[in-house]
Amino acid sequence: MLSRVSRRMLCLASIATALLLAAPSFAGEMRAFDQAAFAKAQADGKPILVAVHADWCPVCQRMKPVEAALLKDPANKDVVAFVVDFDRQADALKKLNVTKQATQVFFKGATEVGRHSFVTDKQAMQKLIDKAKS
Numbered sequence: 001m002l003s004r005v006s007r008r009m010l011c012l013a014s015i016a017t018a019l020l021l022a023a024p025s026f027a028g029e030m031r032a033f034d035q036a037a038f039a040k041a042q043a044d045g046k047p048i049l050v051a052v053h054a055d056w057c058p059v060c061q062r063m064k065p066v067e068a069a070l071l072k073d074p075a076n077k078d079v080v081a082f083v084v085d086f087d088r089q090a091d092a093l094k095k096l097n098v099t100k101q102a103t104q105v106f107f108k109g110a111t112e113v114g115r116h117s118f119v120t121d122k123q124a125m126q127k128l129i130d131k132a133k134s
Contacts, residue, residue, distance in 0.1 A: 029068075029071065029081070030049075030051065030067065030068075030071065030081040030082060030083045031081070031082060031083070032082070032083060032085070033050065033082040033083060033084040033085075033089060033092050034082070035091075035092070035095075037080075037082070038050070038082060041080040042107065042109050042110040043109070043110070044109070045108070045109040046078065046079075046080045046109065047078060047079045047080070047106075047107070047108055047129065047132035047133045048079070048080050048081070048082070048106065048107040048108075048109075048132065049067070049071075049079055049080075049081040049082070049104060049105075049106055049129065049132070050081075050082045050083075050084060050096060050104065050105045050106075050107070051063065051067055051081070051082070051083050051084070051103075051104050052083075052084045052086050052093065052096070052098050052100075052101055052102070052103040052104070052105075053083055053084070053085065053086060053101060053102070054085070054086035054087055054101035054102075055085075055087070057086070057101045057102055059101075059102040059118050059120065060086075060101055060102045062120045063102060063104075063119075063120055066120055066121075066122050066125060067081070067104075067125065069122070070122065070125055070126060070129060076129055076133075078133065079129060079132070079133070084096070084098070086101040100117050100118075102117055102118045102119075103115060103116070103117040103118075104116055104117075104119065104125065104128070106128040106129065106131060106132045107132060108131070108132045108133070108134070113128065113131045113132050114128040114131055114132075115128075116128070
């Protein structure tokens with residue numbers, strides 16, 4: 001009986017793990033940029049925020065809590081958010097045509113609706129999120 005319970009628990013744990021890994025993004029959080037997940041969000045017509053950050057960038061550090069607050073707002077629950085590491089993801093930078101850290105690129109599906117760099121103002125970010133949602 002114990003082995004039957006253990007097998008059942010192992011199976012349930014495996015299913016739960018697979019579901020978590022397959023999830024495109026959770027509301028209120030940013031995930032590391034992944035080309036496949038980004039392409040899926042675009043194909044699904046989702047509003048997308050891509051933030052390009054560098055660990056050494058003071059403006060990027062100021063942007064993070066503002067982005068987190070915006071993503072936790074229930075009005076922005078459908079926004080899929082990715083973060084690109086400026087120093088380690090050169091392919092993503094090239095694909096997004098980004099040359100500077102502290103850059104945000106906003107999409108509605110596959111269509112870019114706006115971008116800005118070195119902006120820490122919550123209202124300016126929300127304006128572009130709204131454009132991606134419309």
